[in-house]
Amino acid sequence: MVGTDERRARLAWAVVLEIGQERASHDPPALCRSIRxxxxxxxxxxxxxxxxRGADGARARVLQTDVDAELSxxxxxxxxVVVPGDDEWPDGLADERVEPHVLYLRGTGHLRHVAACAVGVVGSRASTxxxxxxARDLGAGLSxxxxxxxxxxxxxIDAAAHLGALAVGGPGVAVLACGPDQVYPQAHRRLVDEIAQTGVVVTEQPVGRVARRHRFLTRNRLIAALSRCVVVVEAGPRSGSLNTAGWAEALGRPVGAVPGPVTSMASAGCHERISRGEAHLVTDAEDVLRLAAPIGDPDLLAREDVGALGPARDADVLTQHQRQVYDVLAPRRESSVGHIATELALPVTEVLTQLAALQLEGFAAQGESGWVRRHPAGSPHR
Amino acid sequence: MVGTDERRARLAWAVVLEIGQERASHDPPALCRSIRxxxxxxxxxxxxxxxxRGADGARARVLQTDVDAELSxxxxxxxxVVVPGDDEWPDGLADERVEPHVLYLRGTGHLRHVAACAVGVVGSRASTxxxxxxARDLGAGLSxxxxxxxxxxxxxIDAAAHLGALAVGGPGVAVLACGPDQVYPQAHRRLVDEIAQTGVVVTEQPVGRVARRHRFLTRNRLIAALSRCVVVVEAGPRSGSLNTAGWAEALGRPVGAVPGPVTSMASAGCHERISRGEAHLVTDAEDVLRLAAPIGDPDLLAREDVGALGPARDADVLTQHQRQVYDVLAPRRESSVGHIATELALPVTEVLTQLAALQLEGFAAQGESGWVRRHPAGSPHR
Structure with a gap:
C-alpha cells in the first residue's frame, strides 16, 4: 500500500499545481523540478x-488547502483517489512525461485491468x-x-465509440477534462454515468474544476497513455484528436487512422497521417487489434511495425503468456475464460487479451460456451 | 527508321503468337526464346x-499469314502500326517483360509524347x-x-477518368484488349472515338481480334508501362485493376490508391494496398503528381518514396530539365509554354511535365498568358 503521506501530498499538489499549466499560472518551473x-x-x-524561490503564490494556495476536506x-x-503504487494505478502511466499527481476515478471497473487491454478511439466532434x-462499429467490435x-x-466520434462499446456491455474508460463531479458536455451526463456502471470514469482534475481548452490537451495525453494503441476515426486537419494521436506516437503506442471519402474534410486529418506514414490505415476492429496486440511481440508496448511480422504461423512465434493460454486450450473441448484464468492463475482480463490475440491469428476460436485451440492455416496472415 | 523486314516480321508475330498465351496455345516456349x-x-x-522444334502449329499459321493483307x-x-525504333514508340515499353510485338494506334495524338507525362487511372467496373x-476529378485535374x-x-472508373480528361480537352490514352477496329464494351464506341480525336487508342491485338479475359490481363501491363505512375481509384478485393497496380509495382512505377468509406467493398482493395505499404494514399491530382513527377529526382522512373524527399526547397534539388525550365522563367514577365519549348529545344509535352513539377513545389506559377518563376516558401512541402 501507498503511504498516507504520499497520497495526501499528491492530492494537495493536484489542487495546487495543474499539470501543463506551470507557465500560464506564473508558478516557477522550480515546483515541477522539486517534485521530480x-x-x-x-x-x-x-x-x-x-x-x-518564487513560489509564494503556490505556497499561499498550499496553506489554504485542506486535504481532509478535499478527501471528503x-x-x-x-x-x-488512486496514486502510483495503488493496485488500480494503470501501468501505462509509468512515464515521467504523462504521470498525473493523482487520478480521480468513478465507476465499478478496475482501471488497471481495463486499461491492460484497451484501445483509444478518438475523433472529431464535427463528425459525419x-x-x-x-466509431460505433469499432467500439462494439473491440468490446x-x-x-x-x-x-x-x-x-x-467519442460518444459513438463509447455507445458502441456500451451496446455490447464492454467495460470502457471515459477520460474527462474536468473534475469527477462535472460532465462536459452537459448533455453527456447519462453517457458518462452509463460508462461508470461497468467501466471507469477517469480524470486528473479535482472536484469542482470545470473543463477548459488547455485541459482537453492535457487530458489527451491520458487517453493515449491508458491505451495500447490509439485510433483516429475522423479528424479534420486541425482536430484535437490528432493531438491525442501525437501523444500516442510520442509514447510509442501505435496509431491507426480510418480512411474515408477524399471529398470529406472530416477524413482529411486521417488521410494526412496515413500518407505521411504517421498512422496505419485501419478499417475494422481486427485491423486495430493487429496494431494493439501483435502476435509474437514479447513486449506489446514496444512494437515497431505489425506489418513486418509477416506470415509466420508457427506457435513458436507466441509470447510466453499467449503460449500458456494456447497450451491450456484443447482442440475439441471448449474451455471457459474463467477456467483458463484459474488454471494459469492469471486475471480474466489478461486471459481475454491473450485469447483475442490468439484468435486474430487463428490459434484459437470462440465456440458456444468457451474457447478451442486451432492450428492456423499456412497462408499469409494479411 | 525501322527496317521493313523488322516491321513485317513483328506484324506477323503479332498475328501468330499472342503474348501471355504461349502456354495456353500449345506453342512451345522455344518460340519466345527464339525471339529473345x-x-x-x-x-x-x-x-x-x-x-x-515442336512449333509445327505456329509454322502452319505463319505460312498462312499474308503480311501485306494484314497491313492493308x-x-x-x-x-x-508502330514498332521499336519508330518515333512514336513509347519509352516505357523498353522492357523485355512488357514489350509487345507491335502496337496498333488510332487517333491524332503522338503516343510517345503523351505517354512521356501520363498517369494510369484505373479501377473497378463495379464502381460507386x-x-x-x-475518377472524373482526377482525370480533369491531371489533364x-x-x-x-x-x-x-x-x-x-476507367470511363469516368477518361471523361474527366476529355472534359478539359486533354489528350489521353485508351488501351484496349481487342483489335484497333473493335471496342469493348460496345457501349463505349463513342468514348473511344472521342479519345482518338485528341489522344491515342492503343492495342497490341491485331485487327479483328475480340476482347477476351486473358487479354485484359496482358492489356493491363501496357497501361502500367505507358504510365509514370498508376492510381487505383476503387477496387474490390479481386478487382482486375489491382493486377494493373501489380504490373506498375513490378515495373518500378509508383502506385497510388484512393481511400474511401471502409463500409464500401469498392474501396477494400485500395485500403488493403495502402495498409500493406504497396500503394501510396492519394486524395487528389496534386498527390498523384507528387508520385509521378517528384521534384529533385534525377530519374523520374526510378523513384522510391516521395515522402522521403522532405522539406527541401532549394532550386539545387531540381533535376537538369527542371532547372533548365526554371532558368528560362522570369519572376515578373510571363513566358508561354511555346516560348520555353523553343528556347530550350524541348518538346512542348516535356516542358509541360517540368512546369507541372515546378508548380507543384512552388518554383513556378501559372499566370494569365504564361508562366512565372517563384521562390518557394520555406515551409515543409506536404
Whole structure:
C-alpha cells in the first residue's frame, strides 16, 4: 500500500499545481523540478517551509488547502483517489512525461485491468454519419473481443465509440477534462454515468474544476497513455484528436487512422497521417487489434511495425503468456475464460487479451460456451 | 527508321503468337526464346525453315499469314502500326517483360509524347458514384495540368477518368484488349472515338481480334508501362485493376490508391494496398503528381518514396530539365509554354511535365498568358 503521506501530498499538489499549466499560472518551473527530484512529499515540505524561490503564490494556495476536506469532497461525489503504487494505478502511466499527481476515478471497473487491454478511439466532434457509424462499429467490435474502449466522452466520434462499446456491455474508460463531479458536455451526463456502471470514469482534475481548452490537451495525453494503441476515426486537419494521436506516437503506442471519402474534410486529418506514414490505415476492429496486440511481440508496448511480422504461423512465434493460454486450450473441448484464468492463475482480463490475440491469428476460436485451440492455416496472415 | 523486314516480321508475330498465351496455345516456349535470342526477323526465318522444334502449329499459321493483307487491314480501319525504333514508340515499353510485338494506334495524338507525362487511372467496373466522381476529378485535374490519362475504357472508373480528361480537352490514352477496329464494351464506341480525336487508342491485338479475359490481363501491363505512375481509384478485393497496380509495382512505377468509406467493398482493395505499404494514399491530382513527377529526382522512373524527399526547397534539388525550365522563367514577365519549348529545344509535352513539377513545389506559377518563376516558401512541402 501507498503511504498516507504520499497520497495526501499528491492530492494537495493536484489542487495546487495543474499539470501543463506551470507557465500560464506564473508558478516557477522550480515546483515541477522539486517534485521530480524530491517526490511529492519532499517537495511539499520544501514548499511549505518556504524553501522554493518564487513560489509564494503556490505556497499561499498550499496553506489554504485542506486535504481532509478535499478527501471528503471526493468521497461525497462518489469518486476515489488512486496514486502510483495503488493496485488500480494503470501501468501505462509509468512515464515521467504523462504521470498525473493523482487520478480521480468513478465507476465499478478496475482501471488497471481495463486499461491492460484497451484501445483509444478518438475523433472529431464535427463528425459525419459515416464516421459515427464506423466509431460505433469499432467500439462494439473491440468490446465484443474483450477489449476496453478509451475515449473522451465528447460529442461526435467519442460518444459513438463509447455507445458502441456500451451496446455490447464492454467495460470502457471515459477520460474527462474536468473534475469527477462535472460532465462536459452537459448533455453527456447519462453517457458518462452509463460508462461508470461497468467501466471507469477517469480524470486528473479535482472536484469542482470545470473543463477548459488547455485541459482537453492535457487530458489527451491520458487517453493515449491508458491505451495500447490509439485510433483516429475522423479528424479534420486541425482536430484535437490528432493531438491525442501525437501523444500516442510520442509514447510509442501505435496509431491507426480510418480512411474515408477524399471529398470529406472530416477524413482529411486521417488521410494526412496515413500518407505521411504517421498512422496505419485501419478499417475494422481486427485491423486495430493487429496494431494493439501483435502476435509474437514479447513486449506489446514496444512494437515497431505489425506489418513486418509477416506470415509466420508457427506457435513458436507466441509470447510466453499467449503460449500458456494456447497450451491450456484443447482442440475439441471448449474451455471457459474463467477456467483458463484459474488454471494459469492469471486475471480474466489478461486471459481475454491473450485469447483475442490468439484468435486474430487463428490459434484459437470462440465456440458456444468457451474457447478451442486451432492450428492456423499456412497462408499469409494479411 | 525501322527496317521493313523488322516491321513485317513483328506484324506477323503479332498475328501468330499472342503474348501471355504461349502456354495456353500449345506453342512451345522455344518460340519466345527464339525471339529473345534472334530477334523477330531471325526467329521468323528459323520458324519458317522448320528449325524450331515442336512449333509445327505456329509454322502452319505463319505460312498462312499474308503480311501485306494484314497491313492493308490495319490501314482500312484507320490504324497505324508502330514498332521499336519508330518515333512514336513509347519509352516505357523498353522492357523485355512488357514489350509487345507491335502496337496498333488510332487517333491524332503522338503516343510517345503523351505517354512521356501520363498517369494510369484505373479501377473497378463495379464502381460507386463516389468513385466515379473522384475518377472524373482526377482525370480533369491531371489533364488540366498538362498530364495525359491512361486507362482501359471500361465501364466504371476507367470511363469516368477518361471523361474527366476529355472534359478539359486533354489528350489521353485508351488501351484496349481487342483489335484497333473493335471496342469493348460496345457501349463505349463513342468514348473511344472521342479519345482518338485528341489522344491515342492503343492495342497490341491485331485487327479483328475480340476482347477476351486473358487479354485484359496482358492489356493491363501496357497501361502500367505507358504510365509514370498508376492510381487505383476503387477496387474490390479481386478487382482486375489491382493486377494493373501489380504490373506498375513490378515495373518500378509508383502506385497510388484512393481511400474511401471502409463500409464500401469498392474501396477494400485500395485500403488493403495502402495498409500493406504497396500503394501510396492519394486524395487528389496534386498527390498523384507528387508520385509521378517528384521534384529533385534525377530519374523520374526510378523513384522510391516521395515522402522521403522532405522539406527541401532549394532550386539545387531540381533535376537538369527542371532547372533548365526554371532558368528560362522570369519572376515578373510571363513566358508561354511555346516560348520555353523553343528556347530550350524541348518538346512542348516535356516542358509541360517540368512546369507541372515546378508548380507543384512552388518554383513556378501559372499566370494569365504564361508562366512565372517563384521562390518557394520555406515551409515543409506536404
Amino acid at each position: 527530484e524530491h517526490g511529492h512529499v519532499g517537495a511539499w515540505h520544501r514548499l511549505v517551509a518556504g524553501e522554493l 469532497r471526493v468521497e461525497r461525489v462518489g469518486a476515489r 454519419g459515416y464516421g459515427e457509424a464506423v 465484443s473481443r474483450g477489449w476496453g474502449v478509451v475515449s473522451g466522452a465528447a460529442f461526435g | 535470342e534472334h530477334g523477330h526477323v531471325g526467329a521468323w526465318h528459323r520458324l519458317v525453315a522448320g528449325e524450331l 487491314r490495319v490501314e482500312r480501319v484507320g490504324a497505324r 458514384g463516389y468513385g466515379e466522381a473522384v 488540366s495540368r498538362g498530364w495525359g490519362v491512361v486507362s482501359g475504357a471500361a465501364f466504371g
